[in-house]
Amino acid sequence: MKSLQHLDLYGNAFGGGFSSCFGKISNLKSLQVSFCSLHVQLSQIMKYLSCMTDSLEYLNLERNYIGSSLPDVLANFSSLRELRLGFNELNGSIPRAVGKLPRLALLDLSSNEIVGSIPDLLPLSSLRELDLSHNQLSGLTESMDAFPNLRSYTSILTISSDWIPPFQLDIIRLTHCKLGPHFPNWLRDQNNIFVLDLSAAGILGNIPSSQRMIYLEPKNALLGAKDALLGAKDALLGAKNVEEN
Template sequence: MVPFTSQSYFIFLLFLLTIMFNGSMCSSNSTLVPCNEKDQGALLMFKHGVIDRYNNLSSWSIKKDCCAWNGVLCSNITGRVTHLLLEDSYLAGEINLSSLLQLEFLKFLDLNNNEFEAISVDNNNYVTLYDTNLEHLDLSYNQIKGSIPNLIGQQKNLKQLNLSNNQLRGSILDLLSQQMNLEYLDLSSNHFNGLIPEQFSQNNKQLKSLDLSNNLFTGSILSTLGNLSSLRELRIGSNSFSGTISETFFSKLSHLDTLDLSNSTFEFRFHPEWIPPFQLTQLFLASTKLGPYFPSWIYTQKSLRTFDASSSRISIVDEDKFWTLIDQCSLVFMSNNSINLQLSNLTLSTGVLRLDHNNFTGDLPHISPTTIYIDLSYNS
């Protein structure tokens, strides 16, 4: 065995220090790549149209590397901006979309829950804006008015698009007809109108979540939305869609988990022995022409936890199956129907249960300690 002398100890220590120094240099170089000048200019152009009452963009200064600016994330390798995350920042004014889409490597743009009122587009920059890497765009919960700029529809790599809870209006034909890779689309709570293009379902077979609720859409949806075989969430209530909905519409929707058809004028025609290809956890059918018979297919939904069929003209139910269904759910809303059943000797254990404004009779039921809220008012 070779003796460990003071000289060898010194050499060993020097060797360790060399490794540590070189390692720290490599680490520093990987995180100190300066922000790309072009990206910095694009961000400053965007800032020019923003009203920043609370100085949340105070760090956005040429005296500071833009990769260290509030809400900006860059690649450690290239220094190019990949994420802009300014949600809940109390920003107002306009969104200069042309400048933001000059960020060639931007994948994630989140400006939700601000006070923006407009989206501006510089037509002179169109030529350089077609090929972007943007995959996630969230402009929800703002106050944006007007129609959707065509520039958004031209973002062919979009996987998630959320424009909900704004004041947008007009047709979405140009937007939806150009999308090819969407997995999540939320246009709810706006003033959109017109038809849903048929090619939308052909181009977006991978779509998992679609929310068009609370708009002014018209026409039939049978030949379009029923073909979105990957859908897990479908919300199309509170519109002016027309037509009949039967089991045919759902034949390809085997992955469906959430369904919202509330506040609609659809005519429901389901075969009494139909068993759906899906198991829902959430079902919203309030203010529809569902009754008078409670649809037998709903009894087959063993995973149902949230169910709303209030004001749906229901008067006739299968008593045993009905109470079994109610008991398995956590939230049930069956107000404003005409259901006539005895409540005596029942034990109600649903967490939140509204059975008010019906024709229930008998003594008050037993109520489980697991029940948080129950409304039995306006019955008999």
């Protein structure tokens, strides 16, 4: 199957390991093996995919039981644009090898057991979506300032209240971030937000009225949340009426 370029195996019950037959598909551009009950080490998977280092652009291994740390051989997959490894059992820290993927536009490592701080991701100038939520990460690298194309950012990192981001986001999800106790000042300058998730962020006090759509859970003790949400509802209804007229 050397001519095969796109392979989707979503939702099968393979179990066990990862087949070595993938090592014979050298021209594959996209591979999805999510929701497949895989019990295997990521390092072994990447070994089997080593023949695709120049061709593979999309790799989705979400929602399996894939373990081990992120291997350094990831740096060899220079064509990768999307890497989805969320909801697995990955551990260890994020290696610097991840920062050596110049075409990477989406990186999802959510809901694993990854620890430590983020390494220098400065070379990832094409990155648009980054999801590191529900891990055990402890710091925000200054190299985050180097992503002018970043449109969606999700994490559980501790973020300084006086941080000034260099980008304007449409979607911000900061669930379980340590943002409190005050509403973060840097969010006030985000003018393009239409979805803002600050659930379980430990915030106290008032919500600035300028935020248009906010998803909040009871773990935030924000005064005026009801008024802010009602205002967002009125704004949406008003926009709908304008469109209808």
